[in-house]
Amino acid sequence: MTRREVLKRSAAASLALPGAAAFLDACAKPGTVTSSSHTHGPGTGSYWPAGSPYPLARQDAPVTWKLWREPIKSGLAPEKGATLQIYNWTDYIFLKVVRQFCAAYNCKYQITTFNNMDEGLAKMRTGQLQFDIFMGVTPDVLGKLITAKLLQPLSHSYIPHLVSDAWETYQNPFYDQQWHYTVPYTTYTTGIGYRRDLIPDAQIRGMPNPYDIFWDTKFKGKVGIYDDYREAISMALLKNGITDLNTGNPKYINQAQKTLESLINTVNVRTSTNGVYIGIPKGTYDIHQSWSGDIVAAWQYTPVQNMKTWQTLGYWFPSNRKGAVFNDTITIPANAQNPVLAHHFLDWMMTYKNAMLNFSWNGYQPPQRKADPSTLTTTNSYYGEPYVFPWLPDAIVHESDFHTGYFQEELTPQVDQLWHNAWQAFNSA
Amino acid sequence: MRGKRSTVPDTPVSPPRRRVRGLARRRSREEASGAWYPRWYWPTFALPGTLWMIVLFVLPFYVVVSIAFGTVDPVFQSPLPIYQPWWWTKRYLLEEWHLATGEFRPVELRTIVYVVLATAICLVIAYAVAYYVARFGGKRKGLFLALLIAPFFISYLMRMLSWVELLQPNGYVNSVLTFLHITPHPINWLDGVPFTVVMGLVYGYIPYMILPLYGFLDRIDQSHLEAGRDLGANRFWTFVRVTLPLSKPGILASLVIVTLPMFGDYYTNNLLSGSPKTTMFGNLLDNSMEATGQGPEAAILVLFLVLFLMVPMLYYMRETAKAQRNQ
């Protein structure tokens, strides 16, 4: 064993934060670490491909993450006079809910936003920023965050409302068994948002493959997809009939890439993040890939606020509920300055009253037991209109969707690279 | 008449040499008349600036190179810089070179086309305006200058946003066009129309071209033009033979100020077009900065761009050095 190999192995043993080892450990060539040992890894799960530093969570191969440190003690008093630092997607939480929390706990708040998960991760992984809450974290990046020790384990005693108010399944989700690190935020499906006055509901529902509506040249220049590599490629996969939204098969990924590229020339497709709730009401888009929450909230952004205009908003999702289904989570970063307050905030968001108030503005359905999906079109929200308008039935999420639908799960770094390359190729067409 | 008194050949007489010690040095001919500046005097002025540039401009480039030739962290796929040159890997460089000559080629070509087009349009308009104000401004020169300088003080974003709002399907541009029956129905200006992006670049960068051009044209002596006229040239030939060559350093300077930053522009495309059809090289840089696993790629693209821009930079510096020597 040469001296360099000894050093390499000792470097491998210290799977440190990204970049930390490089400069200080000048003797070892960085990046020579590959997969860590399965017994000393960040978690346990039955699906752990070679080359991956962490187990990948699948619905049939759930993952339990280890507690890399102790959660905060129970019974601590919330921090006084603090400023709650929230890191969230743009326009993703009703400020009224945050203000009510701050009034109740006598604190201030500050929200920093990101436009997609990649961007959110980019700042988090530097380890230099201090947020108290990291919201909207999709489960497909949890492995990275937990392995890099960027999230702290939750102290359940502060969050009783998850057990009492939220769907039971979230006490043991497949991506975080025994909810060590996460609580659920919202559930949503990914379908197609469209202008009901230009495309009758019956037309799109009657199509053999409704995803083909994106290629309808009648709407040239008014077609949009999300600026998110997972969502866009997943849509192309579904259009091509591939139901594994976590496939590593280069053939399928290439095919999806070509499918997306054909959109450019056929209909001048554009990418956006807010195309559904800003673009469709404004007339910038007639058809846009849509998260259910975006279309439910779009009524607030129409230039004319009346029922007739609101009825032009439509949403399609497969009637057999076999489409892209997702939920995201709220987590607490490891270096949170106000962890007790953060725990209370998570509990606040789990409470039925606050979750539904957020839903009124946000449009994204919280997994609340008392929110019976069949009543959402008839119960009035904070604004005096139904939570979900009756002509958007497909936008309602049911617990059963998680059994019929296809989940976007974590990818191995190599597969992730394939997806990113395909996305980059599409973007530089 | 003086005659030679001896046969010893004349030796040139040189001033007596003094022994110099310490910081003092021999005075050069130019400075012999005035004060005596120690050798370190002027460099001290330049020292803070130079140090700043070395630490905060050159050193970051070394980090960029280390990342370009580095590797990635296995957890986040974030870049791991390798500072020791003997461990540099060529893997990402080769991958990027492969991409740059293959997949990215449309983007590169498109960027060059857009920049050349935009610069050409800028030059034509800027030269006309600068020429008019310099030669025919007269009493209103101050007013013109104030109006020309105004865009410097208006943020680029605000100017672009104004156009985004005007170019909406229900915006004023379309209203005017349909009102005047120039187009039958509103045009989608913002859905990946290259014309919009090029005109956006022109709009954004043209103030930076007009002012240097104005400065140079203003300094052209009117008598040169009149001499040309007197020698029989008409307006066109006076312009071609006299004005243009005299304004060449101005054109070169303004081209450098405008064209080089344009190659890294990404926000014009982002604001005026959300379509992959009009992506520029700057967008590749911006996108790879945010995407996981593409840190080395961002670094390598930065290096490619810097090397590409060095060429016109060095050419410009050589030209100005030549011009200064000729003066």
Add this chain to the structure above:
Amino acid sequence: MSEKVSERPPVDRRKQGPASPAPARSTRTPLGWWRNPWRRPHILASVTWVYLAWSLLPVFIAIGISFNSGRSNSVWQGFSTQWWWGHPESDPTGALFVSPELHAALIQSLRLSFLTMFIAVPIGVAFAIGISRWRGPAPAGANFLMLFSFVIPEIIIGISMFLFFTYLLKFVHLGTGAQLLSLVTYQVSYPVIIVRARMLSIGREYEEAATDLGASPTQAVRRVLLPLLYPAILVSFVLVFADTIDDFITVRYLSGGASTEPLSVKIYNFSRGTLTPAINAAATFLLFSTLVIALLGVFLYRRITRGQRAEDQEMTGYLT
């Protein structure tokens, strides 16, 4: 001198007009009008006025939209100050002076601009003075660096600074400090170029006169050179301020959270997200503060150059 030449009657140029070989054409025919070298430049004039309108009108419209009574950014719906200090209904961002997020961003913008101004300009001026007078091979390299940092696309500085602070100089956290360092790096070349141009036109005579009269080098610089440079330095201050307050490229990469995002970054984020006239109000405010500083600069300039000002020393002369 031969006597024949002195016998020639003097040529009266005023009656005969300029000596052109071609016979003067009538300027009343279209062709004559076109070819008349002394006619007014109608085409160039109209190009200039059209350009000025094209350049400035959209901005005026954008300023007007900030007073829109509806939420549209493209269509005028009536006058209202709700986006400035009112309470627009159902809008998450709120009006400019009311929303705490925009308020914090405003403070950050002003903080960054003032700090950058007061750091970059002295360094730049000192560098310009040193480089202009220094002889030797070293200045060419430093000069190249400065010039290169002036024309380099800002995204390159943003990316390299981000990588630098997150991988090497990790003790500098993302946030105001990092933003300041990179802003100064990007801006320091601006005063260098302006002051160097001015020094070239000043020349050395004044300093040499001073040293001939017995001043030490430092006195010559402090009491002769610097006062001559005050106008250029003032212009540098104004330009660096204007450039920094609008900067969003480098500060976006280096911001450490919402508290360190200046208004320009917020505007950029909003422009890709929720577009309401509040952005117009924010951008108009930035414009307004830049205008205030510029007017202050003009006022100070006129005070400093009282009595010495010639037409070619108007402030605008420094930008060209």
